[in-house]
Amino acid sequence: MTDDTRTPVLVVGGGPAGLAAAAELAWHGVRCVLVEPRTEISHRRPRAKTTSIRTMEHLRRWGAADALRAAAPLPVAWSQRVTFCESLYGRRITDFDGAFGLTTARDDRFAEPGQQVPQPVVEEVLRGYLRCQPGVDLRLGHTATDLTQDPQGVTVRVRAGADPAYLIRARYVLGCDGASGIVRDQAGARYEGRHDLRPNFNLVFRAPSLDTHLGPAVQYWVVGAARDATSGLIGRLDLAGTWWAILPGVEAAFGTEHAGELITGLVGAQVDHEVLATDPWAARMLVADRFADRRVFLVGESAHVNPPFGGHGFNTCVGDAVNLAWKIAAVEQGWAPPGLLASYEPERRGVAEATVASAESNNRLLADVLPRDEAVIRRAKRAEFHSLGLVLGYSYAGSPVIQPGERPAPDVTSFTPSAEPRAGPAADVTMYTPSAEPGARLPHCWLPDGSSLYDHLGRGFTLVGPVGSAAGGVEDLVRRARRRGIPLALAEAPTSYPWRDEFLLVRPDQHIAWRAGDPAGIDLETAAGFAPGL
Numbered sequence: 001m002t003d004d005t006r007t008p009v010l011v012v013g014g015g016p017a018g019l020a021a022a023a024e025l026a027w028h029g030v031r032c033v034l035v036e037p038r039t040e041i042s043h044r045r046p047r048a049k050t051t052s053i054r055t056m057e058h059l060r061r062w063g064a065a066d067a068l069r070a071a072a073p074l075p076v077a078w079s080q081r082v083t084f085c086e087s088l089y090g091r092r093i094t095d096f097d098g099a100f101g102l103t104t105a106r107d108d109r110f111a112e113p114g115q116q117v118p119q120p121v122v123e124e125v126l127r128g129y130l131r132c133q134p135g136v137d138l139r140l141g142h143t144a145t146d147l148t149q150d151p152q153g154v155t156v157r158v159r160a161g162a163d164p165a166y167l168i169r170a171r172y173v174l175g176c177d178g179a180s181g182i183v184r185d186q187a188g189a190r191y192e193g194r195h196d197l198r199p200n201f202n203l204v205f206r207a208p209s210l211d212t213h214l215g216p217a218v219q220y221w222v223v224g225a226a227r228d229a230t231s232g233l234i235g236r237l238d239l240a241g242t243w244w245a246i247l248p249g250v251e252a253a254f255g256t257e258h259a260g261e262l263i264t265g266l267v268g269a270q271v272d273h274e275v276l277a278t279d280p281w282a283a284r285m286l287v288a289d290r291f292a293d294r295r296v297f298l299v300g301e302s303a304h305v306n307p308p309f310g311g312h313g314f315n316t317c318v319g320d321a322v323n324l325a326w327k328i329a330a331v332e333q334g335w336a337p338p339g340l341l342a343s344y345e346p347e348r349r350g351v352a353e354a355t356v357a358s359a360e361s362n363n364r365l366l367a368d369v370l371p372r373d374e375a376v377i378r379r380a381k382r383a384e385f386h387s388l389g390l391v392l393g394y395s396y397a398g399s400p401v402i403q404p405g406e407r408p409a410p411d412v413t414s415f416t417p418s419a420e421p422r423a424g425p426a427a428d429v430t431m432y433t434p435s436a437e438p439g440a441r442l443p444h445c446w447l448p449d450g451s452s453l454y455d456h457l458g459r460g461f462t463l464v465g466p467v468g469s470a471a472g473g474v475e476d477l478v479r480r481a482r483r484r485g486i487p488l489a490l491a492e493a494p495t496s497y498p499w500r501d502e503f504l505l506v507r508p509d510q511h512i513a514w515r516a517g518d519p520a521g522i523d524l525e526t527a528a529g530f531a532p533g534l
């Protein structure tokens with residue numbers, strides 16, 4: 001066995017979290033090795049279908065958003081709707097339009113609309129993207145088996161098929177190996193939380209002749225069926241006759257034996273079909289008790305797991321990856337100290353907990369318990385389909401590398417790691433009010449030339465504001481940045497921007513680190529992690 005690979009960063013796992021981490025590292029020009037056991041990506045287990053506005057904004061930054069949209073079998077223009085009905089052939093109860101951030105209109109609040117696209121397609125597009133990045137060594141068919149840490153780095157044992165195991169030596173290891181990976185245990189972390197005892201049963205089937213008078217929708221919720229009839233979610237995976245379905249409350253053995261009847265129940269009539277795959281699963285609400293151990297970090301589902309309703313799971317994983325990867329890049333490039341990495345967990349734990357709490361709330365009222373009552377459905381399900389407050393409104397306020405200030409009261413309910421869920425209603429995640437408070441995502445706007453404000457941000461920090469008209473203070477900040485070697489770009493705020501008279505120090509992940517009326521008041525060093533005690 002030889003120590004035959006040395007790399008700044010080893011990414012263990014090539015699901016959405018690992019692929020996004022490698023993409024962010026590549027974007028900053030930092031080399032990494034990614035090991036992933038799956039050589040092929042199966043389309044039989046589509047899992048996530050919702051790529052959020054925020055994930056699409058990250059893909060836009062990497063230059064991969066158009067490739068994902070081109071590969072997505074359901075264009076945004078095809079439908080932006082979720083329909084509740086008695087069956088695909090039955091009565092429409094109500095529609096939620098503009099669900100999951102889907103829109104064909106330009107909206108000042110974001111740079112990209114959401115996209116419905118099966119997770120395997122996202123993974124294929126990201127693999128393709130990474131293959132074109134010279135700094136990424138994508139090792140498919142390779143599995144990490146164990147790791148050891150010392151003050152200088154981490155040594156990871158890796159197996160590839162029947163070949164002898166080999167070692168990878170990395171300065172940092174990102175555990176992107178999902179809920180059943182090895183890194184969480186090896187980092188001494190464990191999940192806290194609870195499991196939903198109700199079973200769910202997923203189906204993927206082909207039915208080219210199946211259509212519905214209800215018109216295009218990305219999800220059809222068949223609700224309120226009488227006892228012994230079928231309730232569940234159903235939708236198209238593509239426009240060529242492949243469908244998915246989720247049947248809440250259905251045990252695996254029953255689902256496997258009665259798949260045809262379940263499809264008939266959702267459709268409302270018999271339809272020619274071929275079952276391609278079945279997948280039983282149960283919802284889990286879990287957050288790890290720690291997200292890091294020295295040079296090893298948990299990213300994505302290795303750190304937290306939430307029910308899929310609301311479509312947040314993989315998007316939160318991508319958010320973790322971006323948050324950590326730019327910081328590692330800054331440390332590797334020498335313009336931030338290793339202490340910056342200590343801000344990863346405080347910044348991402350709150351987001352993970354809010355996401356788990358919201359998804360758990362969505363998971364309480366599924367198709368099998370919802371009545372055929374429009375008012376009840378609209379009240380119960382609005383937050384599941386319109387959750388911009390969660391997708392865009394999360395904040396890193398309170399982080400040691402964010403300007404201190406009045407910490408805003410959390411506007412979303414947090415997860416409690418006990419065995420019992422918190423009593424009472426979930427907070428409203430539907431409200432998103434753009435905010436320039438430190439910690440918030442930079443409020444977006446479109447510029448007169450049609451570009452996004454985000455297109456003008458640098459790969460390091462960016463000072464957004466009236467940079468042309470405040471020469472002295474800006475020059476001083478630029479000088480301070482140069483002395484420290486901190487990359488700092490300047491972006492003039494457009495005249496229509498509500499915060500155009502202020503100076504906003506924006507991080508590589510588009511979050512505001514500091515806000516000041518004068519650049520002299522910006523503590524660039526603290527934002528980059530140089531504050532003592534980190």
Ligand SMILES: Cc1cc2nc3c(=O)[nH]c(=O)nc-3n(C[C@H](O)[C@H](O)[C@H](O)COP(=O)(O)OP(=O)(O)OC[C@H]3O[C@@H](n4cnc5c(N)ncnc54)[C@H](O)[C@@H]3O)c2cc1C
Pocket residue numbers: 012013014015016017018035036037038047048049050051119142143144145176177178179180181182202281299300301302308310311312313314315316317
């Ligand atoms: C039915 C269903 C529907 C869902 N719908 C949505 C949705 O609409 N939107 C959404 O955002 N999310 C959704 N999710 C959740 C989403 O699928 C997960 O959140 C996401 O896959 C987690 O990404 P990850 O990269 O953290 O982990 P994973 O996707 O689990 O990836 C982990 C990777 O690590 C690899 N690995 C494991 N062990 C090792 C090892 N020892 N060495 C190296 N590699 C290893 C695995 O092969 C795998 O590729 C859904 C999930 C389910 C079950």
